[in-house]
Amino acid sequence: MKILRLLSPVLLGAGLLCLHADDLRIGLIGLDTSHVIAFTKVLNDPAQKDHVPGARVVAAFKGGSPDVESSRTRVDDYTHQLQADHGVTLCDSIEALCTNVDAVMLESVDGRPHLWQAIPVIEAGKPLFIDKPMAGSLGDVIAIFNLAKQAGVPVFSASSLRYGRNTQAVRQGAIGRVLEADTSSPFHIEPKHPDLFWYGIHGVESLFTVMGRGCESVKRGTTADGLVEVTGTWQGGRTGTYRESKGYGGKARGETGEMEVGAYDGYAPLVVEVIRFFRTGIAPVSPEETIELFAFMEAADESKRREGESVPLSEIYAHYGYTPSQGAELLSIKRIWDEAPHNAFTDLTRFGDQWICTFREGQGHVSPDGAIRVLGSGDGVEWSSLARLTSADADLRDPKLSVTPDGRLMVVAAGAMHEPSDVRHQTCAWFSDDAVHWGAPVPIGEPDFWLWRVAWQEDAAFGVGYQTQGGRSTRLYRSLNGKFFGAWVPLFFTEGWANEASLAFEPDGRALCLLRRDGEPGSGQLGIADAPYRDWNWKDLGVKIGGPKLLRLPDGRHVAGVRLYDGGARTALAWVDVDKGTLTEFLRLPSGGDTSYPGMAWEDGLLWVSYYASHEGKTAIYLARVRLPEP
Secondary structure, eight states: OOOOOOOHHHHHHHHHHGGGSSEOOOOOOOOSSHHHHHHHHHHHOOOOOOOOOOOEEEEEEOOOOTTHHHHTTTTTHHHHHHHHHHOOOOEESSHHHHHSSEEEOOOSSSSSTTTHHHHHHHHHTEEEOOSSOOOOOHHHHHHHHHHHHTTTTOEEEGGGGGHHHHHHHHHHTTSSSEEEEEEEOOOOOOOOOOOOTTTTHHHHHHHHHOSOEEEEEEEEEOOHHHEEEEEEEEEOOOEEEEOOOOSSSEEEEEETTTEEOOOOOHHHHHHHHHHHHHOOOOOSSSSHHHHHHHHHHHHHHHHTTTTTTTEEHHHHHHHTTTOOSSSSEEEEEEEOOOOOOOOOEEEEEETTEEEEEEEEEESSSTTOOEEEEEEESSSSSSEEEEEOOOOEEEEEEEEEEEEEESEEEEEEEEEEEEEOOOEEEEEEEEESSSSSSSSSOEOSSSSEEEEEEEEETTEEEEEEEOOOOOEEEEEEEESSSSSSOEEEEEEOOOOEEEEEEEEOOOTSEEEEEEEEEEEOOOOEEEEEEEEOOOOOOOOEEESSSEEEEEEEEEOEEEEEOOOOOOOSSSEEEEETTTTEEEEEEEOOOOOOOOEEEEEEEETTEEEEEEEEEESSSSOEEEEEEEOOOOO
């Protein structure tokens, strides 16, 4: 096998810069599947009802497998259609193709050559989508991901069935955590591939979309009428089953209801995700999930050889020397608001029986028209606007949520005062009983001390305020009613330019403070204090952070949502080790550019995260659901 050379960051970055152009140039590898015609029509023909703008198929490499009948007999016809109907240029090698395109869709119907076909694309630094099956063996799937990781090249694979409307709704949490699911699809086989790889993969893809990672063992049998039935056991006793069928379908049962899943809703939803992936470089499906999906299918074949014996996935992994990551799993990501020109600076909480998300919207990152938008959702999937708070005198910035001891919803935000004004910033609080009707703003704290976020400990509210005019002082404020805040610690942190801060309280009353510090040195700080929180000890985290949110989990671990800067600005989740004074990133959320300021909440065993990002072009509000690993 040709040795893969590692791309330098300069070369890789240059290869990705062109992806910001209006029309991406797409190259196809393998012209032996109807997908190349369907995808090209969706991209190249604006008259198509499901047209996906922003990219065009411009070049292709013919490929084809002489020992696979469905490849050998179709490649010439599809090649002729692409050239005659869409003006696609034919290249005589994959290397030549890569010099003429911005991104590549590997479409060869035969999964066996995908590894050697992927290598020159990865070497060229081109984002790569690989159509089903990703490869002809789990070993090749693992190899492709390893090579792509070494080179820093984004790669992902999926079936169009993953993006069925209901299937995605369940993935986004429409029925809570899925406890049991069954999916079905046709089961045509190709002798040179494991049985499920050829067509059963469609139903398996739907199954993993709703079940997520965590499958532990697989057992293959037959239904009463002799059709293939494969049952997987997931962590926690959850069960997922794939069945052979003439069509596509299935059902998922979750904590809050049931929903039909597994339907085919066309190619366009997949193409939309592929083009978004090409533009952002962020894969919508993790390598770990795809690897587990293929391990499920190989385990099904092994179970067949053992006459229906249950096969642990750990045995399949061991055969390839692969150890699954036990890290966090991004279950879903959804853009929930983008109606203003600029939507940013979020927070999130659970209030009664609904989710509340708030953020600033305006003409730009800094603009005089900044207003506070409040959204509500019963399920975290469908969101609607509940309120919009404005000021004629100020740009309202960085709204933050809390629930008062008497059950009211509280929003704290700073007003950047319009000229002429002797005051640069004034923090205010708004209160509501229902998240729809809000009282008049109440000035809190001191003028020009931005009281950035409030946290309640028993009947008292605490928040760190930082000076915005005349100095760089920080103060810890305290209030017994949420309206009058007095300086509890007048000199809170004095070692540099400290500002945004998030407080969390332990069951024993100990307080923690995650603090942003800019300038030189520009490293975040972790503060620790016992009640009554007058005396604080500080630990330097050694990493620059922005927009901090600190959350204590029920199991005692501490998770932070922050903006990180090393290796490119991004919104990230990180573990905070209080004893060691460290902050360690464990998950990068799909993000980039103008981004961060997350809100976080723990509900039903999942971490819910709101944040804003501009990686898709427009600065918008996103909601992520994350499953964390066991402690």
